[in-house]
Amino acid sequence: MACDPNPTGFQKPDGWPAVLLQARLKGLKVFSMYFADQSTSNISELLEDPAARDSLAQDIALTAREYDGVLIDFEGLGLDTSKANLDKENYNEFLNTLKDYLSGKPLSVAVPPLNSSFTGYDHEHIGNIADFIVLMAYAYEDPFTPSATAPFEKVESAIKLEIKAVGPEKIILGIPAYGTMYKTTSEGACLKAYPASKDGLSMLSEYRNHIDMEPNTGPPCVNPVFAPEYLSIYVEWESHGDSYKAFLEGPASLQTRLLMAKRFGITRAAIWRLGLLHEDWWASANRVMNIRRHEEQ
Numbered sequence: 001m002a003c004d005p006n007p008t009g010f011q012k013p014d015g016w017p018a019v020l021l022q023a024r025l026k027g028l029k030v031f032s033m034y035f036a037d038q039s040t041s042n043i044s045e046l047l048e049d050p051a052a053r054d055s056l057a058q059d060i061a062l063t064a065r066e067y068d069g070v071l072i073d074f075e076g077l078g079l080d081t082s083k084a085n086l087d088k089e090n091y092n093e094f095l096n097t098l099k100d101y102l103s104g105k106p107l108s109v110a111v112p113p114l115n116s117s118f119t120g121y122d123h124e125h126i127g128n129i130a131d132f133i134v135l136m137a138y139a140y141e142d143p144f145t146p147s148a149t150a151p152f153e154k155v156e157s158a159i160k161l162e163i164k165a166v167g168p169e170k171i172i173l174g175i176p177a178y179g180t181m182y183k184t185t186s187e188g189a190c191l192k193a194y195p196a197s198k199d200g201l202s203m204l205s206e207y208r209n210h211i212d213m214e215p216n217t218g219p220p221c222v223n224p225v226f227a228p229e230y231l232s233i234y235v236e237w238e239s240h241g242d243s244y245k246a247f248l249e250g251p252a253s254l255q256t257r258l259l260m261a262k263r264f265g266i267t268r269a270a271i272w273r274l275g276l277l278h279e280d281w282w283a284s285a286n287r288v289m290n291i292r293r294h295e296e297q
Contacts, residue, residue, distance in 0.1 A: 020067075029069060030067050030068050031070060031106070031108060032064045032066075032067040032071070033070075035073045035075075036074045037076050038075065038077060043074050044080075044083060044087055044090070047091055053094045053097065057094060058101055060072075060098060060101075061101035061105075069106035070102060070105065070106070070107055072107070074091065075112065076118060077118060077120030078119035079119075084119040088121065091122070092126075095125075095129055099129055106131040107129070107131055108130055108133065108134060109126050110133070110134040110174070111123060111134070111136065112136055113137055113157075113158035114158065114165065123166060127165060127166030132170045132172055133166060133170055135171050136272075137154070137174050138150035138174060139176075141191065145189060146180075146182040146184070147247070148179070148247035149176050149179060150232075150257075152229050152230070152231050155231065155257070155260065159171075168265035168266045169267075171266050171268075172266070172268040173257065173269045173270070175253075175269055177197045177198075177277050178272075178276050179194065179197070179200055179248040180247050181195055181245070181246040184245070185241075185242050195246065196275075196276035197253075198277060200246070200249070200250065223235070224248070227247075230247050231253050231256055231257060232247040232248055233246075233252070234246070234247055249278075250278055250280075252284075254271070254284045254285060255284045255288050257269070269285075
């Protein structure tokens with residue numbers, strides 16, 4: 001039987017119990033993630049209501065019984081800076097209550113970076129109460145200026161700030177498996193797409209073929225190169241008088257981010273998300289992990 005549509009776009013597929021069984025047979029821990037975004041769900045207003053806040057915590061603890069832990073991902077708090085302190089207090093109270101209802105089951109919390117626009121998170125308190133946090137060190141792109149989703153300078157700053165607030169032992173570095181693509185016309189630049197890692201280079205091939213068929217529309221694609229300052233593959237081209245710039249995540253992006261995490265004493269990473277990954281990502285991750293194991297011997 002098909003699942004009812006979920007407004008977030010994420011569904012629990014048919015046969016999900018078999019996935020949980022296979023995970024446990026392989027010794028994997030399975031966490032249930034609960035997502036909300038202030039822009040679509042008014043989570044800030046819900047957290048202001050003590051009764052609603054308590055009810056939500058109870059519901060999460062109840063539905064998480066079949067899982068090994070809980071991950072809370074409430075996004076968008078504190079974008080309105082006039083409510084940032086209230087958002088922090090209410091979110092802290094919610095997490096305190098949820099922790100009690102979980103009765104020892106691990107609690108993890110995804111947080112935006114301290115150098116982001118979202119100021120409604122008490123990172124020190126969250127770091128104290130959570131078993132670990134997922135630092136979402138991405139989504140820095142500007143909708144109207146060609147930019148990577150997680151450039152080196154921003155990610156490094158985010159890691160340093162989080163370590164001061166929480167400490168590396170509790171941090172899991174969030175890594176994006178998607179990039180950005182911009183189109184610039186006479187009216188200006190705009191963000192056109194978030195290419196998945198698995199689709200990025202094939203997307204460029206399609207553009208290249210289109211340009212080759214119409215050689216008078218502009219120069220061919222610049223060869224894609226890994227740009228360390230962007231932590232992504234960078235490429236630009238022109239077509240029909242418009243210019244395009246793309247910042248694509250690939251295996252080299254993953255390896256560099258994992259090595260960055262290791263440099264700061266962070267030993268775990270979270271990749272957003274399954275379904276977007278390039279087929280070489282797992283091999284890239286294993287190569288970095290093998291280097292680490294070799295150094296520890």
